[in-house]
Amino acid sequence: MEGAGVRRQRRSSAERVESYTRKSVNATYVVFGCSELVLALPGIGRRWDSVLPWLLVPLTVAQCVLAVVVTGQAMTRRLAATAPRPHPWPVCALGVVTALLLAGFGALAGTGLLVAVYLLPAGLSFVTSVLTGSYALLVARRRTVAVIAAVPTVCVAVLLAGLGLNVYGVVVSLLVGAFSTASTAATVRCSAWVVSVVRELAAAREAQARLAVAEERLRFGRDLHDVLGRNLAVIALKGELAVQLARRGRPEAVEQMVEVQRIAQESQAEVREVVRGYRTAGLRSELTGALSVLRAAGVAARIEGDDGTALPPVVQSALAWVVREGTTNVLRHGDARTCVIGLRAGPPGPAVLTMENDGVDAARPPGSGSGLAGLRERLAALDGTLAARPCAPDGFRLTATVPWPSGTAADEASRPATDPVEPAVTS
Known part of the structure; x- marks a missing residue:
């Protein structure tokens, strides 16, 4: 049975x-x-x-x-x-x-x-x-x-x-x-x-889902090409010039190699910026993109709760990763017809993001993918947690909980005062 x-x-x-x-x-x-x-x-x-x-x-x-x-x-x-x-x-x-x-x-x-x-x-x-x-x-x-x-x-x-x-x-x-x-x-x-x-x-x-993933990869590849294309061409030219100058014993060869080193370091920094921008996509843009991709794939998707704009940037970045990975799992595994994304930003209490969909493949155990393991590690750095479990009858719920970072304005406002100031007594 x-x-x-x-x-x-x-x-x-x-x-x-x-x-x-x-x-x-x-x-x-x-x-x-x-x-x-x-x-x-x-x-x-x-x-x-x-x-x-x-x-x-x-x-x-x-x-x-x-x-x-x-x-x-x-x-x-x-x-x-x-x-x-x-x-x-x-x-x-x-x-x-x-x-x-x-x-x-x-x-x-x-x-x-x-x-x-x-x-x-x-x-x-x-x-x-x-x-x-x-x-x-x-x-x-x-x-x-x-x-x-x-x-x-x-x-x-x-x-x-x-x-x-x-x-x-x-x-x-x-x-x-x-x-x-x-x-x-x-x-x-x-x-x-x-x-x-x-x-x-x-x-x-299925083709639309694959196309959405391919478009994201093309965008990332285009950004890398725009950053590295010109710099690599300059490095090749200056490297060739330095070789010719070194063969002739000219001291300018050292200057050219220093310039090559500088351009390489700049390229490295620019690549980091591109990757950082890819990794730290805004939560609001990720939510909008998730709705677009899911609806294009025939999934009736909607967002309930807050939009996440009041969250600290570090929390938004972590939850954006959850939305991205959760959307990928909805499209890749099972045959979802509905997907509800809920966000409760707080305070008081932590920020909670939930993604619930139906049409789950029951033969695949929940939380068995490497993507969810990476999300748990990412959230653990912020003292957050990730729970992935099935829900009746054929649904699946992904819940990410991230506390507000200490020192933020919302955290200070939600923290009760422990040392009340006593009124001054004058004689």
């Missing part, structure tokens, strides 16, 4: 939609099969020794099973071009079983064992609808689907006319059969189309 629950939680939204759609189509076939049995079973009750009604029961079950197999293979092929084509024997067997069912119900009506004769057109339309729905995904053109739906409907009308049904009854059976087969074929094809659209949306969502 536990393994089944884990597998259910690990499935993405697209997989759940596909599973629900397949089960719905299969359930439709089962309903049609049960409707067919409504015509056959009363004949069994009227004459137990008659073989014909008993034969219709396994034929109906076989038709439903073959319809499920053919539809499943055809839908898999339609959703993935690389999937194998449906096996020909279930397709042929379904057609043969359907023909036997039509002939069997016709013979049942001819022997007088059919109790509700007026339901025969509807029952036969159910038989043809199962066939049409299964074959609807095997072809691409709509005209071919229309032909597939029309042929068994006409066959049913001819069968009913041969059984002595009047013209009015034949026309009604044609209309009922045409509506039933056409609606079943359209439902099955639309179901496959919905699943394909959901798959495309899931792929686009």
